[in-house]
Each structure stands twice: as C-alpha cells, then as structure tokens.
Amino acid sequence: MKICPKCGRENPNDAEYCIYCGAKLEPTEKDFEWVKLLTAQNQFEADVVINLLESNGIHTMTKRPNAGVTGYYMLANPLMGSTGAWDIFVMRVDLPKAIELLKAEEESNGTNEDDDERGEGLPPKE
Numbered sequence: 001m002k003i004c005p006k007c008g009r010e011n012p013n014d015a016e017y018c019i020y021c022g023a024k025l026e027p028t029e030k031d032f033e034w035v036k037l038l039t040a041q042n043q044f045e046a047d048v049v050i051n052l053l054e055s056n057g058i059h060t061m062t063k064r065p066n067a068g069v070t071g072y073y074m075l076a077n078p079l080m081g082s083t084g085a086w087d088i089f090v091m092r093v094d095l096p097k098a099i100e101l102l103k104a105e106e107e108s109n110g111t112n113e114d115d116d117e118r119g120e121g122l123p124p125k126e
C-alpha cells in the first residue's frame with residue numbers, strides 16, 4: 001500500500017500515480033515547486049482560471065508580476081486587485097492537468113458565440 005504524499009489516500013503498490021488526485025506517488029521535491037502557469041490580464045480573468053483549477057482539485061498561488069513585494073491574491077486589497085495582471089502558479093506536479101483543463105475550457109468557449117463585447121456585427125465606421 002502506498003500513501004499519496006499529496007492527498008494522503010491509499011493506493012495499490014503498483015500504482016505510479018495517485019488514482020485519486022493524479023500526483024506522482026514517489027515525487028521529488030521539485031514536483032511541489034510552484035511553477036507559473038500563465039499571466040491573467042485582470043482579476044476577472046484570474047478568478048475564472050483559479051475557480052476552474054481549484055474546482056478540479058488543483059491548488060493555485062497568485063501574485064502580482066514584477067511586484068517588489070509579493071502580493072498574494074487572497075490577501076490583496078480588493079481596490080488594488082480589480083485591475084492589473086496576476087501571475088497564476090500551480091505546483092509542478094499539477095501542471096499537465098492544469099494545461100489540459102485550460103485547453104478543454106478554451107475549446108468549450110470556442111463553440112459559445114455569445115461574446116458580444118468584441119463589437120462584431122456593428123456597422124463599419126466611415
């Protein structure tokens with residue numbers, strides 16, 4: 001019996017990855033380093049990505065890019081947090097799953113044509 005180092009549940013001895021959370025069962029320290037997934041352009045975009053990842057069991061960490069002092073997302077002043085970019089980090093071990101989720105999300109948005117903020121359909125200006 002192997003105990004998952006990430007979620008703590010029991011896995012069969014021959015399992016290489018946790019059957020519950022997908023973590024490598026004999027991970028190195030490097031697997032639990034934060035790696036940057038992407039830069040969200042604003043808090044709204046960051047919220048969408050964080051909600052998607054967290055609802056799929058992926059932990060996220062967010063901070064201001066190039067901030068002299070690390071501005072952790074959850075502790076951020078809401079007045080400061082609503083605009084400006086955020087770097088979103090996930091643990092290295094979760095990176096492949098996170099990228100897969102974002103791809104799937106992008107594809108499902110691609111079939112959704114109710115994005116009316118682009119001004120398509122407006123008559124051309126002369």
Ligand SMILES: [Zn+2]
Nearest residue numbers: 004007018021
């Ligand atoms: Zn696990």
